[in-house]
Amino acid sequence: MRELAKVELHLHLEGAANPALMRDMAKEKSIDISGAFTEQGMYRFEGFQSFLRTYEAVTSVLQTPADYARLTLDVLRNSAEQGVVYTELFLSPDFCGGRDVAAWREYVHAMQEAADQARRETGIQTRGIVTCIRHFDPMWSRETALCAAETKGDFITGFGMGGDETRGKPADFAYAFDLAREAELGLTAHAGEWGGAGMVRDTLRDLRVSRIGHGVQAIDDLALVDDLAEHEITLEVCPGSNVALGVYPAWHRHPISTLLERGVKVTVSTDDPPFFHTNLVSEYENLNRTFDWDADVFKTVNMNAVRAAFCDEDTRAQLTKDLESAYG
Numbered sequence: 001m002r003e004l005a006k007v008e009l010h011l012h013l014e015g016a017a018n019p020a021l022m023r024d025m026a027k028e029k030s031i032d033i034s035g036a037f038t039e040q041g042m043y044r045f046e047g048f049q050s051f052l053r054t055y056e057a058v059t060s061v062l063q064t065p066a067d068y069a070r071l072t073l074d075v076l077r078n079s080a081e082q083g084v085v086y087t088e089l090f091l092s093p094d095f096c097g098g099r100d101v102a103a104w105r106e107y108v109h110a111m112q113e114a115a116d117q118a119r120r121e122t123g124i125q126t127r128g129i130v131t132c133i134r135h136f137d138p139m140w141s142r143e144t145a146l147c148a149a150e151t152k153g154d155f156i157t158g159f160g161m162g163g164d165e166t167r168g169k170p171a172d173f174a175y176a177f178d179l180a181r182e183a184e185l186g187l188t189a190h191a192g193e194w195g196g197a198g199m200v201r202d203t204l205r206d207l208r209v210s211r212i213g214h215g216v217q218a219i220d221d222l223a224l225v226d227d228l229a230e231h232e233i234t235l236e237v238c239p240g241s242n243v244a245l246g247v248y249p250a251w252h253r254h255p256i257s258t259l260l261e262r263g264v265k266v267t268v269s270t271d272d273p274p275f276f277h278t279n280l281v282s283e284y285e286n287l288n289r290t291f292d293w294d295a296d297v298f299k300t301v302n303m304n305a306v307r308a309a310f311c312d313e314d315t316r317a318q319l320t321k322d323l324e325s326a327y328g
């Protein structure tokens, strides 16, 4: 599974942070975040709300563009070891300079340099999706979208939304998504992880995204599943995350295989891998064990990811060619 070429569309940069690195950085800065870790040195949380609190506590250690460069390089080296050839990272101006455009530019510059270094070392390609956070003030999402529009380029190619889907409604963020669409950024939003099939519908209607983060609860409305298939909406599915957070009680209860069989453009990602004791190789192994997915299915989901990637057409053509030769 490690050797299979992989394309990952849904990875939160801070959520991908190795806990040992974050503990080291906290120690270097004399910041006490010991409550965020278990005795075994893994991240401590119980359930989704507690996960979000731990995530933000850990993120408080990251305070400068240099910190973010260090994290980015570590995360991308790790992704490359999993066989990832192209990845998209969710990046949050809320954590990088408090949505100030000038400060955000410095963070972007630092992260792009780290991504360039990772590419030279391993060949991995990276794009950044600027992400607003749903449980923060919706007015902040407008500033976040402005950060995205002002830094759109070779590296920043998308705009998205993560955070607590049980709060607010998609329409509260329509202004931000309109601004990002006007800037010709690719659009994605988390929905249907916690908010049910209705939230997927509302998100598509109000934010007009081409991709949905998770979207798995669409399975409870088969007419919606047909709509997703017909309109070729891509789902960024993170099964290990869903099982770890209790969206589904076990792998065999996860709808990923059914969604794929019903014609939905399914892709596979890890979300926040060390939080959920997973990595992309482990996700593939679980998909193989649980649903008997073989190289043909993995080729399909990776081709789906290339098709939906927020990259230029030359890169898309090259990735398509690379996957064709990798999978045969």
Ligand code: ADE
Residues within 6 Å of the ligand: 012, 015, 055, 162, 163, 164, 165, 190, 193, 241, 271, 272
């Ligand atoms: N931010 C990081 N991981 C997330 C998840 N699984 N859902 C919503 N927001 C997130």
Ligand code: ZN
Residues within 6 Å of the ligand: 010, 012, 162, 190, 213, 271
């Ligand atoms: Zn996510």
